[in-house]
Amino acid sequence: MNxxxxxxxxxxxxxxxxxxxxxxxxxxxxxxxxxxxxxxxLKGETVTVAGVWTGVEQKNFQKVMDAFTEKTGAEMKxxxxxxxxxxxxxxxxxxxxxxxxxxxxxxxxxxxxxxKGWLKPLSKTADDxxxxxxxxxxxEYGTVGDVFYGLYFKASNKSTVWxxxxxxxxxxxxxxxxxxxxxxxxxTLSDSGVAAFSVAGEAGWPLTDWFENVYLSxxxxxxxxxxxxxxxxxxxxxxxxxxTTLGELFGDKELxxxxxxxxxxxxxxxxxxxxxxxxxxxxMVYEGDFVAGLISGQFGKKVGEEAKFFPFPAVDxxxxxxVGGGDxxxxxxxxxxxxxxxxxxxxxxxxxxxxxxAGAGGFISPNEALNLDAYQDETTRQIAQSLVEAGDGVRxxxxxxxxxxxxxxxxxxxxxxxxxxxxxxxxxEGTAKKLEAAAAKAWKKx
Numbered sequence: 001m002n003x004x005x006x007x008x009x010x011x012x013x014x015x016x017x018x019x020x021x022x023x024x025x026x027x028x029x030x031x032x033x034x035x036x037x038x039x040x041x042l043k044g045e046t047v048t049v050a051g052v053w054t055g056v057e058q059k060n061f062q063k064v065m066d067a068f069t070e071k072t073g074a075e076m077k078x079x080x081x082x083x084x085x086x087x088x089x090x091x092x093x094x095x096x097x098x099x100x101x102x103x104x105x106x107x108x109x110x111x112x113x114x115x116k117g118w119l120k121p122l123s124k125t126a127d128d129x130x131x132x133x134x135x136x137x138x139x140e141y142g143t144v145g146d147v148f149y150g151l152y153f154k155a156s157n158k159s160t161v162w163x164x165x166x167x168x169x170x171x172x173x174x175x176x177x178x179x180x181x182x183x184x185x186x187x188t189l190s191d192s193g194v195a196a197f198s199v200a201g202e203a204g205w206p207l208t209d210w211f212e213n214v215y216l217s218x219x220x221x222x223x224x225x226x227x228x229x230x231x232x233x234x235x236x237x238x239x240x241x242x243x244t245t246l247g248e249l250f251g252d253k254e255l256x257x258x259x260x261x262x263x264x265x266x267x268x269x270x271x272x273x274x275x276x277x278x279x280x281x282x283x284m285v286y287e288g289d290f291v292a293g294l295i296s297g298q299f300g301k302k303v304g305e306e307a308k309f310f311p312f313p314a315v316d317x318x319x320x321x322x323v324g325g326g327d328x329x330x331x332x333x334x335x336x337x338x339x340x341x342x343x344x345x346x347x348x349x350x351x352x353x354x355x356x357x358a359g360a361g362g363f364i365s366p367n368e369a370l371n372l373d374a375y376q377d378e379t380t381r382q383i384a385q386s387l388v389e390a391g392d393g394v395r396x397x398x399x400x401x402x403x404x405x406x407x408x409x410x411x412x413x414x415x416x417x418x419x420x421x422x423x424x425x426x427x428x429e430g431t432a433k434k435l436e437a438a439a440a441k442a443w444k445k446x
Contacts, residue, residue, distance in 0.1 A: 043073030045340045050079045050089060051103030051327065060360040061103075067356045068347050074340055085109055089332075093118060098334035100341030103327045104150060106400045106408075107141055110328055114144035120331040121147050123342050129349035133369045135391045142328050150328030153348045154357070155366040157387045158209050158288035158323040158397060159312040162295070164275055166306070167194055167283035175310035179214070182313050183248065186255045189283045195257035197249070198282035200271035201264040201422045204415025206287055208399040208407065209323065211418060213286075213312045215242040216321035216395055228398045230443045234436035240428050245315060247425030257282040260423045269294060276301045286312070288325070289383045293362055304379040311386055322390035325397045326366065358384075366394075406442035413438045 065076035081088040086109050092098050104110045113119050127148050130139045142150030171192035176182040186196025200206040216224045219238040226232045253259040274281040276299045295307045314320045329345045331338055347353050354365035358374040364384040375381045399407030406413040421431045
């Protein structure tokens with residue numbers, strides 16, 4: 001991580017927070033800047049926002065929209081798209097019923113929208129706030145062809161390893177500091193009578209996350225970027241090395257609960273249940289910060305006490321990886337109230353907007369000006385802090401950047417080939433060749 005740039009961003013965030021605090025005092029406690037005080041300037045206008053969220057996530061995002069309504073007078077309407085954002089939004093545009101703002105969950109979809117000419121470049125205000133409040137990498141992921149289109153409002157940290165404190169304590173091990181230490185701790189866990197890891201192999205996508213964390217730490221951010229853009233082939237020695245490293249875990253039946261065959265029958269919720277359910281089979285499960293929601297909501301365990309996490313550890317002396325994801329706000333040209341939609345995106349760029357959802361839970365923000373005290377609990381605070389402190393070292397989920405045929409299709413491409421590798425990790429070079437063949441085909445069609 002670039003220490004100088006981190007220090008600069010920290011200073012900027014501190015200064016920004018001070019300005020916001022002073023402004024809040026001047027405004028009787030309202031956490032906003034003077035330029036944001038629009039009163040009821042949008043009263044009578046309706047802003048339609050489309051996104052994938054349902055259930056609790058939609059309800060919590062509604063609180064953010066309600067805060068914008070209170071601030072500007074705009075009426076806010078949310079439309080859930082389901083997972084197929086591109087198809088739903090495309091049909092609404094063709095039908096003359098385009099939303100004003102779309103919360104886009106993948107870099108590839110954002111790029112697709114931009115290439116189709118659907119998007120308005122974000123305003124100078126949004127641009128300035130992205131520069132002041134966010135690490136540059138987040139703006140880069142929202143930029144297509146040197147034009148800033150997407151403001152990342154909600155983020156995820158996919159570099160968290162969740163564990164049962166009781167299981168580790170009984171085995172006499174502590175959270176590891178590096179990858180080798182993690183495998184060593186896992187073998188000690190296994191000797192104590194519980195498997196080390198519960199691995200979700202049934203879907204394929206958790207396996208891509210495993211690979212991405214190992215590769216980012218071992219090969220470094222620049223090589224990660226090249227592989228994500230298919231500027232180097234999947235047969236590159238760095239890929240073979242990462243597969244070999246990952247194969248040490250996948251191929252060890254002491255480390256993987258049920259072995260490869262058992263993991264391939266385990267879906268994501270089951271993988272969490274095998275660690276935090278009533279009949280635990282393993283001591284640890286790797287996946288992103290969203291694991292906390294399952295632990296507390298479905299299995300009734302208290303996060304921070306009965307369930308804890310440690311950051312995915314550094315591999316071969318590299319930096320600890322921080323693989324992220326997120327939802328970017330874009331403004332559609334064809335929206336009936338695109339100008340008001342732009343005002344909403346400008347609002348989403350503020351720590352004020354992030355604070356609303358942070359207080360509701362189930363959310364982390366890449367906004368460096370957001371006070372960490374806004375989060376409900378210490379565990380979420382730590383996860384958010386890890387993401388923010390990684391600065392420009394954060395890298396977006398690689399499979400989400402790839403054509404869907406390679407990085408996002410069940411039973412095909414990277415998902416299928418890593419499932420095959422989990423079943424039999426004895427030939428990393430052969431797997432790399434198959435990955436390259438699938439990637440070359442997918443990129444050629446994209």
